[in-house]
Amino acid sequence: MTTLPAARRRSPLGAAIGLSLEADRRATLITFVTFGLRPTVLVLVFYLVKVIVDAAAAHDTGALAAGVAGIALASALAVGSVTYSIEQSVRMIEGTAAVVDRRLMTLIGRLPGVAHLDDPGVRDQIEVLRQERVHLSEGGDAFSLVLGATVRAAVTGVILAMIQPVLLLLPLLAVPPLLATRRAQRHRDEAVGRAAGAARLARHLLAVGASPAAAKELRLFGLGPHLRARHAEAAGAADREVTRTVWRNLIATSAASALFALGYCAALMFVLYRFTRGQVSLGDVILTLGLVTSVSTQLNQGVQFFGFLQQALAASRRLLRLEEYADRAAHGAGEGVPAERLTDGIRLEAVEFRYPGSDSRALGDVDLVLPAGSVVAVVGANGAGKSTLIKLLAGLYRPTSGRITVEGTDLASVDADLWHRRTSACFQDFSRLEFSVRHSVGAGSPALAEDDAHVTRAVEQGGAAGLVAGLPGGLAAHLGRSYDDGVDLSGGEWQRIALARARMRPAPCLLVLDEPTAAIDPLAEDALLTAYVRAARQTVARSNGITLFASHRLSTARLADLIVVVDQGRIAQLGVHEDLMAQDDGIYRDLYERQSRAYA
Numbered sequence: 001m002t003t004l005p006a007a008r009r010r011s012p013l014g015a016a017i018g019l020s021l022e023a024d025r026r027a028t029l030i031t032f033v034t035f036g037l038r039p040t041v042l043v044l045v046f047y048l049v050k051v052i053v054d055a056a057a058a059h060d061t062g063a064l065a066a067g068v069a070g071i072a073l074a075s076a077l078a079v080g081s082v083t084y085s086i087e088q089s090v091r092m093i094e095g096t097a098a099v100v101d102r103r104l105m106t107l108i109g110r111l112p113g114v115a116h117l118d119d120p121g122v123r124d125q126i127e128v129l130r131q132e133r134v135h136l137s138e139g140g141d142a143f144s145l146v147l148g149a150t151v152r153a154a155v156t157g158v159i160l161a162m163i164q165p166v167l168l169l170l171p172l173l174a175v176p177p178l179l180a181t182r183r184a185q186r187h188r189d190e191a192v193g194r195a196a197g198a199a200r201l202a203r204h205l206l207a208v209g210a211s212p213a214a215a216k217e218l219r220l221f222g223l224g225p226h227l228r229a230r231h232a233e234a235a236g237a238a239d240r241e242v243t244r245t246v247w248r249n250l251i252a253t254s255a256a257s258a259l260f261a262l263g264y265c266a267a268l269m270f271v272l273y274r275f276t277r278g279q280v281s282l283g284d285v286i287l288t289l290g291l292v293t294s295v296s297t298q299l300n301q302g303v304q305f306f307g308f309l310q311q312a313l314a315a316s317r318r319l320l321r322l323e324e325y326a327d328r329a330a331h332g333a334g335e336g337v338p339a340e341r342l343t344d345g346i347r348l349e350a351v352e353f354r355y356p357g358s359d360s361r362a363l364g365d366v367d368l369v370l371p372a373g374s375v376v377a378v379v380g381a382n383g384a385g386k387s388t389l390i391k392l393l394a395g396l397y398r399p400t401s402g403r404i405t406v407e408g409t410d411l412a413s414v415d416a417d418l419w420h421r422r423t424s425a426c427f428q429d430f431s432r433l434e435f436s437v438r439h440s441v442g443a444g445s446p447a448l449a450e451d452d453a454h455v456t457r458a459v460e461q462g463g464a465a466g467l468v469a470g471l472p473g474g475l476a477a478h479l480g481r482s483y484d485d486g487v488d489l490s491g492g493e494w495q496r497i498a499l500a501r502a503r504m505r506p507a508p509c510l511l512v513l514d515e516p517t518a519a520i521d522p523l524a525e526d527a528l529l530t531a532y533v534r535a536a537r538q539t540v541a542r543s544n545g546i547t548l549f550a551s552h553r554l555s556t557a558r559l560a561d562l563i564v565v566v567d568q569g570r571i572a573q574l575g576v577h578e579d580l581m582a583q584d585d586g587i588y589r590d591l592y593e594r595q596s597r598a599y600a
C-alpha cells in the first residue's frame with residue numbers, strides 16, 4: 001500500500017484560489033473585494049457613532065451632520081452590495097466545484113495503466129478527496145471570509161491603539177484559539193485518513209445494500225441483516241476514530257477561547273476605569289465597548305472561517321499530493337512511439353506478473369510469440385491467467401519482470417496512451433456506458449463517433465443490428481436508466497454494444513476480446529464469435545495486427561491460427577487445434593472432449 005508524500009511544488013492556498021480563478025475570474029475577484037471589505041464597514045460605523053457622540057457633547061453641528069451622513073452612506077453601501085456579492089460567491093463556488101471534478105477526473109486519467117488504482121493507499125486518497133470536494137469548491141469563499149475578518153481585525157486594531165495602545169493585546173489573545181483550530185483541523189484530517197479504509201468498506205456495503213442490481217441476491221440469500229451488521233461495524237469504527245479526535249480538539253479549542261474571554265472582561269473594566277477618571281471621552285467609551293464586544297464576535301467568526309479555510313486547504317493539499325503522484329507516475333511511463341503496422345509481432349520474454357499487494361504470481365515464465373496478422377485464442381480454466389495476459393498485452397499493467405516487445409520495442413518504453421490508441425478491446429467486465437447508442441458504441445474511437453456509417457458497421461459486426469433497429473430512435477436511443485427516456489438492456493444486449501465498441505478503431509495493431517460472448521446465449525455465441533473474428537481479421541489486416549480472444553467455449557478456438565493453453569499462470573500448450581488434439585495427455589484435448597460431451 002502506497003503512502004503518498006506531502007506535496008512540495010505548489011502552495012495549497014495558491015492552488016485553492018487558482019481553482020476559483022480558473023472557474024470564474026470575475027466572480028472570484030468581486031467576491032474577494034466585497035467579502036474582503038464589507039465586514040470593516042461595521043467598524044467604521046462604530047467610529048462614526050463616537051464622532052456623533054463627541055460632536056453632540058461639544059455642540060459641533062458640522063461634525064454631527066458629517067457623522068450622520070457617513071453612517072447613512074456606509075450602511076447603504078453595505079446593504080446594497082449584499083445580494084450582488086452573494087450571487088457572485090455562489091457562481092464562484094458552483095464553477096469551482098465543476099473545475100475540481102474535472103481535475104479529479106484528469107488526475108485519475110493521468111495515472112498510467114490500472115495498477116495504481118488497485119493500490120489501496122491511492123484508492124483511499126482518491127476516495128477521501130471525492131468526499132472533500134465540497135470543501136475544496138468552497139476554498140475561494142473561505143479565503144474571502146478570512147480576508148474580510150483579517151482586514152476588519154487590522155482596522156479594529158488601529159482604532160483601539162489610537163484610544164489606548166494596551167488594548168492591542170486583546171486581538172493578540174485571539175491568536176491561541178486560531179492556532180488551536182488549525183491544529184484541530186490537522187488532527188481531524190489525519191483521523192479521516194486513518195478511518196478511510198473502514199469508511200470505504202462502509203460505502204461499499206451501502207452501495208451493495210442499496211443497489212437495485214444486487215436486490216435479487218440480497219433477498220434470496222437473506223443477506224440484508226448481515227450487510228447491515230457489517231455496515232454498522234465499519235461505519236462505527238470510522239466514526240469512533242474521528243469522534244475521538246473531535247473531543248480532544250474540543251477541549252483544546254475551548255481552553256484557548258476561555259483565555260480570550262478573560263482578556264475581554266479585563267479590557268472593558270480598564271476603559272471604564274479610565275472614563276471615571278476623565279482620561280477618555282464618552283465617545284471613546286462607546287467606541288471601545290462596540291469594538292471590544294465585536295472583537296469577540298469577530299473572533300468566533302474568524303475561528304469558524306479559519307476552520308473552513310483549513311478544511312479547504314486540507315483538501316487542496318490532498319489534491320496536490322495526488323496530482324504530484326500522478327505526475328511522477330506519468331513521468332516514469334515510457335515515451336516511445338509504438339509501431340502503426342506490425343511485420344514481426346508481439347513477443348513475451350520471461351514474463352512474470354504479480355498484482356499490486358499480492359504475493360502470488362498470476363503469471364510466470366511466459367515466453368510467447370504472437371505473430372503479426374494472426375488470430376490467437378487463449379484458453380484455460382478459471383483463474384488460469386487469461387485475463388491477466390490480456391491486460392498486460394493491452395498495456396494496462398507492466399510485467400513484474402521480463403518484457404513484452406512490439407516490433408522489438410519494449411512496451412514499457414512506449415507511451416501507454418499511444419499504445420492504447422493502437423489497440424481495441426472488449427473486456428470481460430465491459431462498461432455499460434449509459435449514453436446514446438451512437439456514443440456508447442462510438443466511445444471505441446471518439447473521433448469517428450459522429451460517423452453514422454462507421455458506427456452502423458461496428459453495430460452490425462457486434463451482432464447488435466437487430467437490437468438497435470428495435471430501439472426507438474435507433475442510434476439516437478439513450479441506453480440505461482440515467483435518462484427518463486432511456487432503455488435498459490439485458491446482459492447479452494449490453495455485451496453486443498461492447499463488442500460493437502471494440503470494432504470502432506479502423507486499424508488496431510491488437511484487438512483483445514476477453515470472454516466476448518460470455519453473456520450471449522450458446523446458440524448465438526458460436527455464430528456471432530465466428531463472424532466477429534472473421535470481420536476483425538479483415539480490419540486488423542490493414543495494420544497486419546493481432547486478434548486475441550479468450551473464451552471458455554473451446555469450439556471457438558478452432559478459428560485461431562494459434563491456441564495458447566494457460567494453466568496456473570503458465571503456458572501449458574501452444575499450437576493449432578489439430579496439433580493440440582493429437583497430443584494424448586494434453587489439457588486442451590481433455591478440456592475439448594469434456595466440453596463436447598457436455599454440449600452434445
Ligand SMILES: Nc1ncnc2c1ncn2[C@@H]1O[C@H](COP(=O)(O)OP(=O)(O)OP(=O)(O)O)[C@@H](O)[C@H]1O
Pocket residue numbers: 118355356358362380381382383384385386387388389428
Ligand atoms: N486485481 C487483482 N488483484 C489480485 N489478484 C488478481 C486480480 N485479478 C486477478 N487476480 C488473480 O490472478 C489470477 C489469474 O486471474 P485471471 O483473471 O487472469 O484468470 P482468468 O484465467 O482470466 O480466469 P477466468 O476464466 O475466471 O476469467 C487469479 O488467481 C486471480 O485471483
